[in-house]
Amino acid sequence: MNESSFITGIMGAMPEEIEGITQIIENRAEVALGGRIYHLGTINGCKVVVVFSRWGKVAAAATAATLLLEFKVNELIFTGVAGALSAELNIGDIVVGRRLFQHDMDARPFIRRFEIPLLGLMNIECKPTCVEKANNAAARVLLPERLGGISNQNGFVAAEPKHPKIHVGDIASGDRFVSSSADRKVLKEILPSVLCVEMEGAAVAQVCHEYDIPWTVIRIISDTADDSAAHDFQHFIKNIASGYTVEIVREMIGCRKENI
Numbered sequence: 001m002n003e004s005s006f007i008t009g010i011m012g013a014m015p016e017e018i019e020g021i022t023q024i025i026e027n028r029a030e031v032a033l034g035g036r037i038y039h040l041g042t043i044n045g046c047k048v049v050v051v052f053s054r055w056g057k058v059a060a061a062a063t064a065a066t067l068l069l070e071f072k073v074n075e076l077i078f079t080g081v082a083g084a085l086s087a088e089l090n091i092g093d094i095v096v097g098r099r100l101f102q103h104d105m106d107a108r109p110f111i112r113r114f115e116i117p118l119l120g121l122m123n124i125e126c127k128p129t130c131v132e133k134a135n136n137a138a139a140r141v142l143l144p145e146r147l148g149g150i151s152n153q154n155g156f157v158a159a160e161p162k163h164p165k166i167h168v169g170d171i172a173s174g175d176r177f178v179s180s181s182a183d184r185k186v187l188k189e190i191l192p193s194v195l196c197v198e199m200e201g202a203a204v205a206q207v208c209h210e211y212d213i214p215w216t217v218i219r220i221i222s223d224t225a226d227d228s229a230a231h232d233f234q235h236f237i238k239n240i241a242s243g244y245t246v247e248i249v250r251e252m253i254g255c256r257k258e259n260i
Contacts, residue, residue: 009073010050010249011063013200017080018052020246025050034066044254049073053200056175057102060200064207075130075214077252078204079245082171082196082219083178085188089221092164094142094244095195096134097171097217099123100202103191104174114191116206123170124205130216131168137251138166138218141244164244169195171217173202196221216252220244 012018018039022028025041025048032038039050049071053063060078067073082095089095101123106113114122140146142164172194178184187197201217208215 004047006075007047007049007071007073008253009064009067009071009076010048011053011060011067011076011078011200011204012051012080012245013053013055013060013198014080015052016242017245018050020242021050021249024246024250033070034062036063036066038066038071040071043250046253048253053078056199057173057203058175061203061207064204068207068211068213073213075216076204076208077134077216077218077249078201079218079249080198080200080220081222082198083184083223084196084221085172085184085191086167086169086195089167089195090164091221091223092244093221094138094164094166094248095171095219095221096131096138096166096168097126097201097205097219098131098168099125099170099193100205100217101170101172101191101194102174102202102206103172103187103194103197104176119206119209121209124202124209126205126216127214130214133252134216134218134248135166135168137254138248140251141247142166146247167195169193171195171201171219172197173199175199218248 010021022039024043025039028039028041030037030039036051041048049067051063053060064076067076101114105116107117111117112122170193172187172191178197196219198219205215
């Protein structure tokens with residue numbers, strides 16, 4: 001594909017998750033559509049459209065469809081925070097989604113639990129090339145000499161967590177914020193392979209799958225999806241996630257040229 005015509009869509013479910021990204025857009029313009037502001041311009045010389053999708057699967061799906069149909073994006077990156085389900089994850093770790101499940105999809109007895117109606121799929125799988133690109137970008141950001149210099153708009157220097165790790169695996173999405181130990185236990189039992197839980201990624205993956213558009217979901221662990229989630233979540237969004245998100249997206253846009 002002609003590099004000059006390739007457009008990357010970038011989504012986040014909260015304003016804080018895309019604010020830092022919009023600040024690095026060159027030649028930025030704004031388009032208001034459907035109650036959202038779409039930020040157009042370039043990052044590393046590559047065309048991008050960045051938008052705050054709002055919370056939940058419906059809002060995320062509507063925003064993804066708009067990016068595909070109105071702005072003609074050729075790939076879509078969704079980035080933001082998530083709650084850990086796996087005991088292997090710590091706050092600050094990065095999860096690159098391999099398969100995305102809708103944990104609240106249940107049309108039994110007509111079809112299997114988690115199966116997406118008419119698609120016959122219980123999850124949407126990310127293309128291996130997209131997983132590899134995201135993993136490589138995150139690895140560059142987490143190099144010790146790079147990590148120590150990451151700062152958000154408030155001047156926070158990444159010192160917590162000290163040794164974040166990258167995990168590639170399954171992510172579950174659903175229209176509720178998981179914030180109790182009981183809910184966390186249930187999700188771990190019904191979807192044991194899932195590493196973390198959030199509210200939008202699987203909806204974005206489904207829209208992209210149906211339009212045959214490459215997608216990537218990258219989540220930074222903000223909490224442990226239990227009774228301390230609300231406190232951890234607010235602290236993390238404000239002080240840590242923004243810096244990670246900006247640098248990972250910057251790296252992904254930069255390395256996209258290698259795969260055209």
